[in-house]
Amino acid sequence: MLPAYIQIHNQIKEEIDQGIWKIGQRLPSERDFADRFQVSRMTLRQAMTLLVEEGVLERKVGSGTYVAGNRIQEKMRGTTSFTEIIKSQGKQPSTQLISYLSGKPNKKEQAHLELRPMESVVRMERVRFADDVPVVYEVAVVPKKFIARISEEEVTQHFFKALTEAGYKIGKSQQTIYARLAQGIVTDYLGVEPGQAILGLTQVSYFEDGQPFEYVKSQYAGERFEFYLENN
Template structure:
């Protein structure tokens, strides 16, 4: 039988997904919720604590428990740009460019992008934001021949849109997600604690003709971003 606190956890999460509890809305007190669910406050607190740890809820000292407003969701189906994901969540996307360099690819980049040894790439390093809150640090590698006529700001600010505006048809992507600890550089850029656990994503994006056009390594703040799967 499912533990009582898991049942409560699932019910509250489902209500949030359905919009019964709105983003930023304050939940009733633990006493009132415990009475509503017919459980002890200890059991109710277990469910709330788990939801806080998952980033679904947030506690404000002296104020109460609220539906979190900082987490962004990405549906793991198809290929979607970060800008589109953030906009679909009703947030304002922005980026800080750390570097933008024409260089020769390393062995991994050559393999992922299916490049010849003498081909060059553009490697750009960015921090991506949602409503001015840092969400992800990423290093993207792009075959230089595909974008050599593009303006730098068009590539760094809205790369996928620039590709489609120039006649490219974007197809599928391959993604690998794993957990890791943030190093000192990433911790500082993402404004999180040193050695905090983060979600790492490696993604290769392809055009409809099967040509790889971007290889990106991203590191997401776990309590500000989540991935979910949707099957047809």
Template sequence: MAEQLPIYIQIHDDIKRKIEENIWKVGDRIPSERELSLHFGVSRMTLRQAIQNLSDEGILERKVGSGTYVANQKVQEKMTGTTSFTEIMLSQGRQPSSKVTSYFVTSPSSSEIEKLALSENQLVLRMERIRYADGIPICFELASIPETLINQFTKESITNSFYRILEDEGFKIGRANQTISATEASEKIAEFLNIKRGDAVLRLRQVSFFDDGRPFEYVRTQYVGSRFEFYLEK
């Protein structure tokens, strides 16, 4: 049974809509957390979840001591291949592992509908996990996957190596759209990754597609800047 759309996702969608309709424009400072929590009638903790999700998606940008702003569009450079954490770690002779912190099926946010080409009545699996290399936390990952795709698989198989089970079932994985930007660790991310709040993290947003062009996964990952680097080959 799917959960009702969480309040923080409803707030996420409302703020995103305001930005898309140019009510809040690029570079604008949005109202404070206190003002927004009063406007939506929710706690600041709930409001903060929505703001954090929008920040993770690159829609908002938080500036310490200044406030939260509608983010400028970043310069993007095309990367090749699909980034699989498990494959990267194994190729470097390191042992990958993960700890699932949240796993549930729910109604999609507007961003998930857009990235995964869903209809509003479809559901998504939303999964959060900390990923490790040789027991050291490397990144925090939020993955969204169409529920119709995963209902034939067990939770254990999805969390251990999702790409591998897809390939074992005959799915052919194609391209991925990837965007990388720099940001600072929030309190939640810092706690999960055993770093300090405000430490540098690399943020990767990736939409992965099958070879027929269907999107099957939307991932927002934050890597510890001092423990991971991306290598681009042209």
């Protein structure tokens, strides 16, 4: 027989899946839940803590425990565009273009993109949305030679699709993920509080022939996005 806190965990999770408890809804107090399930508050707290750790619930200091909003998930395998990720989860993607400038690559961009100092790049700064909710702020650097015949709108709105239609074959990507605290203008772009946890991602994407075509640094609103690994 499963421990009592696991049974309570499973019951609450099932009720959330069934829509009895809605996303963003405040749950009853631990005392009320403990009375309902006829267990001690310590046992009830074990179940709630596990649900919080799984991202199903979230605690707000001084306010209570709430059903967490659905997070968008990206599988850490292969190379997939943001647009495809969002659409695959039944949401509507959109993009706010902040800047789109041509220039020369810095030393780090030269190294990641295997460019000579005098080659040209396009540096685009964007905020990406899912159902009009800001999810990620990113700065992407692309060698200009790959997009010379592609319009700015196509590049900024559906970059991978535009490359594919231009005859390029998308290959692998290398990603580095790190944790950081939101600060500066990013807090406004993502609608988060200064000091709130966010996910940083640095990614280099390659064509099938191994040639790098994009170097991007992204900052994701941690409560709205998560990465997961899948092994074969």
